[in-house]
Each structure stands twice: as structure tokens, then as C-alpha cells.
Amino acid sequence: MTRKKVKLAYILNDSARKATFKKRKKGLMKKVSELSTLCGIDACAIIYSPYDLQPEVWPSSIGVQRVLSKFRRMPELEQSKKMVNQESFLKQRIQKAKDQLTKQRKDNREKEMTQLMFQYLSSDKTMQNISMLDLNEMAWLIDQYLKDINRRVEKLSKNGQGQSQMVAPTMVTNAVAKIEDSGQGSHGCHVLDMNMDAMHKQHWFMNLMNNSGGDEAPPPLGDVNQQNGFWPNPFFP
Amino acid sequence: MLKKKSSLGRQKIPIEKIPKKSHLQVTFSKRRSGLFKKASELCTLCGVEIAIVVFSPADKAFSFGHPEVESIVDRYLSRNLPQESSALQLVEAHRNANVRDLNAQLTQLLNHLTIEKKQGEEIDHVRKARQMQNWWENPIEELGLNELVQLKVSIDDLKKNIGKIASKCMMEQSNMFPPNIGANGFGRYNNFENKQGVGINIASTLPNAYNYLDFRHGYL
Numbered sequence: 001m002t003r004k005k006v007k008l009a010y011i012l013n014d015s016a017r018k019a020t021f022k023k024r025k026k027g028l029m030k031k032v033s034e035l036s037t038l039c040g041i042d043a044c045a046i047i048y049s050p051y052d053l054q055p056e057v058w059p060s061s062i063g064v065q066r067v068l069s070k071f072r073r074m075p076e077l078e079q080s081k082k083m084v085n086q087e088s089f090l091k092q093r094i095q096k097a098k099d100q101l102t103k104q105r106k107d108n109r110e111k112e113m114t115q116l117m118f119q120y121l122s123s124d125k126t127m128q129n130i131s132m133l134d135l136n137e138m139a140w141l142i143d144q145y146l147k148d149i150n151r152r153v154e155k156l157s158k159n160g161q162g163q164s165q166m167v168a169p170t171m172v173t174n175a176v177a178k179i180e181d182s183g184q185g186s187h188g189c190h191v192l193d194m195n196m197d198a199m200h201k202q203h204w205f206m207n208l209m210n211n212s213g214g215d216e217a218p219p220p221l222g223d224v225n226q227q228n229g230f231w232p233n234p235f236f237p
Numbered sequence: 238m239l240k241k242k243s244s245l246g247r248q249k250i251p252i253e254k255i256p257k258k259s260h261l262q263v264t265f266s267k268r269r270s271g272l273f274k275k276a277s278e279l280c281t282l283c284g285v286e287i288a289i290v291v292f293s294p295a296d297k298a299f300s301f302g303h304p305e306v307e308s309i310v311d312r313y314l315s316r317n318l319p320q321e322s323s324a325l326q327l328v329e330a331h332r333n334a335n336v337r338d339l340n341a342q343l344t345q346l347l348n349h350l351t352i353e354k355k356q357g358e359e360i361d362h363v364r365k366a367r368q369m370q371n372w373w374e375n376p377i378e379e380l381g382l383n384e385l386v387q388l389k390v391s392i393d394d395l396k397k398n399i400g401k402i403a404s405k406c407m408m409e410q411s412n413m414f415p416p417n418i419g420a421n422g423f424g425r426y427n428n429f430e431n432k433q434g435v436g437i438n439i440a441s442t443l444p445n446a447y448n449y450l451d452f453r454h455g456y457l
Contacts, residue, residue: 008340010333011282021283028279031272035291039265040254043291045276046313049283055313068310071290071298082299083306086277087332090339093274097346104353111360118367118374120395127402135403142396148377149389156382 021049029058042067113141258294265294273301281336288313304329 011017025047036043036059044067045058057064071079084092117138119125130138255261269291276287280303288302288309300306312319368374373388380388 006282008278008281008344009337010284017283021279021285024275024279024282028272028275031268031275032289032291034252035265035268035272037252038250038255038268039261039294041265041292041294044289046288046309047279048286048309048312048319050285064313067290067292068314070292071300071310074298079298079300082297084273084301085305086280086303086336087339089273089277089301090336090343094339094343094346097343097350101346101350101353104350104357108353108357108360111357111364115360115364115367117392117395118371121373121391122371127398130402132406135399135406139396139399139403142392142399146389146392146396149385149392152377152380153382153385153389156385 018051021051025049025056029056032058042070044068109137110141113137114145117141117145262294269293269299273299276301277303281340286319304332 006020011020028047029045032043032045035041043058044064046064047056049056113134116125116134120127120138255264272289272291276289279285280287286303286309288300288306290298290300290306290310292298302309311317364374372384373380373391377385
């Protein structure tokens with residue numbers, strides 16, 4: 001079977017059109033039949049073509065009569081509720097495609113902004129050239145992310161879980177960190193091998209400060225340690 | 238790289254009644270839609286007239302007809318000859334023109350959709366690669382408590398910095414513009430556009446509830 005992409009327009013060539021008709025009609029009837037069997041439902045199809053005086057039908061003359069009678073017995077409203085022609089059918093499909101497109105664009109936008117956020121975080125990018133619009137979105141995104149983090153932290157704290165579920169291979173702690181908060185278990189003493197490159201990336205504070213104009217001196221480490229015991233040691237150049 | 242399957246894809250199934258009710262309902266929905274699509278194509282390509290009537294598992298009637306379900310059904314039941322009149326033919330021609338336009342519109346939309354989907358996959362791909370290097374970029378659910386805390390500190394900091402940049406922008410703006418400016422007050426700031434990475438600078442599709450002014454007041 002050829003898989004050429006067919007342009008959706010009336011086929012001008014008579015023989016091509018007739019050939020297409022025969023093939024597709026056969027396929028259509030097959031599909032109706034399958035639908036009926038797979039789902040155990042009543043169905044019928046009627047096709048009038050210039051090639052035949054009599055219409056082609058599925059399942060059979062009697063079968064069609066039966067289904068149409070059932071159809072006609074229904075109240076008018078029920079008959080027309082899900083009735084479509086080409087125009088209305090296409091409009092439905094168009095609306096659905098539009099909705100999907102909007103959603104996909106929204107998701108992609110959010111993904112890209114998240115990516116950008118991480119790039120700022122590891123100072124792969126500077127914030128110098130950000131536009132007003134992006135600024136807004138970034139602020140919102142950051143807040144959402146913080147919310148999620150906080151939620152998760154709360155959840156983990158409740159379960160009394162302090163354990164790292166992930167190995168952070170390049171975090172360095174100079175000394176055994178004293179854990180100020182409520183006995184979370186033994187996880188403060190990672191003394192790991194350093195990877196210099198990765199460490200450079202993780203000088204978040206330093207880099208962020210520089211990027212925003214270098215107005216401020218890096219915070220004294222006392223500040224940092226107030227948060228929680230596990231901040232990496234002063235490995236700033 | 239393991240690719241998570243979003244659906245089972247095309248699988249061969251035996252043509253007999255589907256045992257599971259939920260599966261049956263989904264199949265009906267999809268196949269009915271596909272059937273109508275094929276019927277629509279047949280009408281456009283070959284200029285034929287069709288009517289299809291199907292009943293859903295819940296006994297709701299779905300029908301497709303070209304030009305109309307009603308006319309085809311009536312014609313069949315009463316064994317009438319088709320009615321040809323110049324008026325009808327005109328209506329028909331007009332309709333077909335509409336259908337052509339609609340088809341073109343749909344095709345274009347579907348193309349855009351494909352592009353966007355590909356873009357999404359690209360972004361996912363890049364993110365996964367980054368996650369190998371940077372543990373903090375992994376989903377929050379996969380991070381442990383101490384990691385989360387560290388991450389939080391950094392992001393808090395990022396937030397502060399964004400606030401600073403925002404206020405800097407605001408100050409520069411108010412210095413450069415007199416109070417009553419034309420429609421596009423941001424006109425001169427087009428070169429503020431983010432030149433790297435994020436190529437899209439369209440109206441935000443994220444909830445635009447954020448006025449960074451408020452943000453600034455809240456956090457600085």
C-alpha cells in the first residue's frame with residue numbers, strides 16, 4: 001500500500017478518483033464493521049456514489065433499516081445532539097487542536113522558564129538582559145518552586161525523614177555539621193571527594209552576587225550557617 | 238536513554254467484543270472519531286454522499302452525514318431520487334468551499350502542534366542531560382531533606398536578586414520616561430529582551446497574577 005500523502009481535495013483525475021473511491025469505501029466499511037464488533041454496538045453506513053445507482057450499505061439492507069428505525073424512534077433532540085456534517089465536524093476538530101496547542105505551548109513555556117531559572121542558579125546565564133515580561137514570569141515561577149520545596153520539606157520533616165535519597169557527590173562539608181533542628185538522624189557527615197569543576201558551579205551565592213552588579217560583599221558565613229547546619233564550607237576563592 | 242511511553246501505541250487486537258468496559262468506551266470514542274474522519278475524507282476526495290449512524294455503548298446516537306444526515310436518511314428510507322436544483326447546487330458549492338478552508342486551517346494547526354510537541358521533547362531531553370550533572374535540577378520529590386534545604390537557600394537568593402533587578406528596571410524606567418507616555422511605554426526597552434536561551438517573548442502564558450512591583454515590595 002502506498003503511503004503517499006494525499007492532498008485533501010477533490011481528485012480531478014477520473015480514474016484516480018474512482019480507484020480511490022473503491023479502496024477507501026472498502027476501508028470505511030471495514031472500520032464500521034470493526035467498530036460494531038469491538039464495542040458491541042449498532043451501526044450503519046450509507047454511501048451514494050456516481051458509480052452506482054443503488055447506494056452501498058453496511059451491514060445490509062435489512063440491517064440499515066433496523067438501525068435507522070431505532071434512530072428515528074428517538075426524540076428529535078437526541079437525534080441531532082451528536083449529529084455532524086463535514087463543516088461542524090471539522091470545526092470540532094479545529095477547536096480540539098487549538099486547545100491542545102494552547103496547552104502544549106503553555107507547558108513548553110513553563111519548561112523553558114524553569115530551565116532558565118536553573119541556568120541563573122548555576123550562573124550559566126546572567127540576568128542582565130531579562131525582559132520585563134520574563135521577569136514577571138520568573139518571579140512567579142520561583143515562588144511556585146519555593147512553595148513546592150517547602151511543602152516537600154514539611155512532609156519529610158513530618159515523617160522524620162532526613163535521609164538523603166540522592167547522593168550529592170560534590171557537596172563538601174568541612175566538619176561534622178551540628179544539626180540544630182529536631183533530631184533528624186545521622187546524615188551530616190558526608191566527607192566526600194571534591195570535584196573542582198562542579199564546586200565552581202555550586203558557588204551560588206558568590207556568582208549571584210556578582211551577576212546582580214556586585215553591589216554587595218558575599219554574606220559572612222555566619223549568615224549561611226544559620227539556615228541549617230549543612231552548608232558547604234568556605235571554599236570560595 | 239529510556240523513553241517513557243505515553244501510550245501503548247498501535248497494537249493489534251482481535252476483532253471481537255472488548256471485555257473491559259472502560260477499554261471499550263475509550264475504543265468507541267477513538268474509533269468513532271476516526272471513522273467520521275475517514276468518511277469526511279472520502280467525501281472530499283471523491284465527491285460522494287455519505288451517512289453513518291452509530292450508537293454508543295450508552296445508547297447515544299452519533300451520526301455523520303454529507304451533505305446532511307437527514308437528507309441522506311430520508312432519501313434512503315423513501316427510495317427517492319436525489320433532488321437536484323440549481324439552488325441546492327449553489328449551497329453545495331459554497332459549503333465545499335468552506336470545508337476546503339476548514340481543512341486547510343486544521344492541517345495548519347496540526348502542523349503547529351507537531352512542532353510544539355517536538356520542542357517539548359527537546360526541552361525534556363536537555364533537562365534530563367542537565368540533571369545528570371546538577372543534582373539540584375532533579376524533581377523535588379527525588380531530593381532529600383538536606384538537599385532541599387540547600388536548594389531553598391539558593392533559590393531564595395535568586396529571588397532576592399530578581400527583586401533587585403526589578404527595582405533597578407523600575408527606577409531606570411521612571412527616570413527615562415515622563416509620566417504621560419504613548420501607548421507602548423516599553424517601546425524603548427526592546428533591547429532589554431532576553432537574548433539568550435528563551436527565544437519566546439510572547440505574552441506570558443503562565444498565570445499573570447504577578448505584578449513584580451508587589452513582589453518587590455513583598456520581598457525586599
